[in-house]
Amino acid sequence: MRRTLTKHWFLVGLSVLIPSxxxxxxxxxxxxxxxxxxxxxxxxxxxxxLFLVAFTLASRKLMKAAKQPGPVAVACMINSVLLPLAAWPLAIQFESPDLRLGLMVAAAVPCTLSAASVWTRQAGGNDAVALLVTLVTNALCFLTTPFWIANAAGVAIDLDPAAMTLRLLLTAVLPMAIGQAVRAAPPLRNFADRFKQPLTNTAQALILTVVFAAAAEGGLQLAGVGDGAASNAKPPTGLSFVLVGLAGVSLHVVALVGGFYGSRVFGIAAVDRAAIAFAGSQKTMPVALLVATSPTMLGADDLLGPGVGAPFVVFPMLMYHTAQLFIDTAAAKYFRKETEDVAEPVTPPAADRDAVVPRT
Structure with missing residues (x-):
């Protein structure tokens, strides 16, 4: 039991802090x-x-992947274009503005910052492709994420795409760039590699604080106190939460399976198709939380101070993120059967094997 709790502490934290x-x-x-x-x-x-995860993100294989950009382009297309397009008709079916907007946020944010690489390695795939997709989609999120939310959310909100773009550029892209720049110094790179797991745990613990704050405002709105701009209607029903969760799971599974088997038509090897599957379908939590909880981005009233906007917007992303943890663990074992035919099995470093919950 203790080992299970230690290994899955992030999921335990979500399970405790959200209801609390x-x-x-x-x-x-x-x-x-x-x-x-x-x-x-x-x-x-x-x-x-984002600084911490970029600081601990090894990028030695990126140049090799850049020389063969085909798989990277396919994964980026799935992650930044096809997933938001697929989420659009699903999102507008929900009566709750929060859940409509939340599902689009979940689909429009970029790839996870390291989980895609971890699971690609576990599947015996080319993790260099996953790393490059991670960097490309996150570097462009200040353009792609505002575009999809502004045009496909189907919610009447006071959204300023220019303000959102600037905020993502300063709060998401710039810290990542600084993290990689700092890592270029050999002593600091050695420090990041040596203390990779503690730094990762710190990043995950910080995410939990934002989740708790968003859940607390959600409770205020359930009590009739909150007045976020994206939550003018009554709180979502329990059935709505279940349905939006199923919608998120469906989007992820279709992107995952479609990325692996659909990219076969381009003659892409199984080791690269594994990277396409994970990097194309996985979404990052920090950027989603930034968008979902920022009053500036969604035009919500600053009820509880800086950084707390429309609370129920975060739940589709939490559901999507939690689901991808379990689904992709099973998928990695299944995809490995095909990658082993063309590549030697890849054993993740000990730190990555312990990090069951990805560093998003």
Missing amino acids: GLLLGRFGSPDLVSQAVGWIDARVVTATV
């Missing part, structure tokens, strides 16, 4: 909630998380 935050907001006073979570600034937390 909802209960705090639902039954606590606004002043109490503000004291508990008002100090959490999602922008600062996100920038710190």
Whole structure:
């Protein structure tokens, strides 16, 4: 039991902090909630998380992958174009503006910052392709994410695409660039490699603080106190949460399976198709939380202080993220049967094997 809890502490944290935050907001006073979570600034937390994951992100194989850009282009197309397109008709079916917008946020954010590489290695695939897709989609998220949310969310919100673009550029892209630049110094690179797991755990713990703050405001809105711009309607029903979760799971599975088997028509080897499957279908949580919880981005009232916007927008992303943890673990074992026919099995480093919950 202890080993399981240690290995899956992030999922345990989500399971505890989400209901705790909802209960705090639902039954606590606004002043109490503000004291508990008002100090959490999602922008600062996100920038710190992205710096840490970029700082620990090894990029030695990127040049090799760049010389054969075909698989990278296919995965980027799936992640940044096809997934948002597929989410569009599903999102507009939901009556709740929060869930409509949340599903589009989940589909429009870039690839995870390291999980795709970890699972690609576990599947015996080419993790250099996954790494390059990670960097390309995250570097362009300040353009692609605002575009999809502004044009396909189907929600009447006071959205300023220019402000969102600038915020993503400063809060997501710039910290990643700084993290990789700092890593270029050999002593700092050695430090990052040596303490990779503690730094990763720190980043994940910071994510949990933002999740808790968003859940707390969700509780306030359940109590009729919140007034975020994206939540003018009554709170979503339990059935709506289930359906939006199923929609997210379906999107991920279609992108995962379609990426692996569909890219076969281009004559792409199985080791590269594994990278396409994971990098094309996985989505990052920090950028999604930044978009979903930022009042500036979604035009929500700053009820609890900086960085807390429309709370129920975060739930589709949480569901998508949690589902991809379990689905891709099984998929990696299945895809490995094909990659082993053309490549030697790849054993992830010990730090990566322990990091069951990805560094997003």
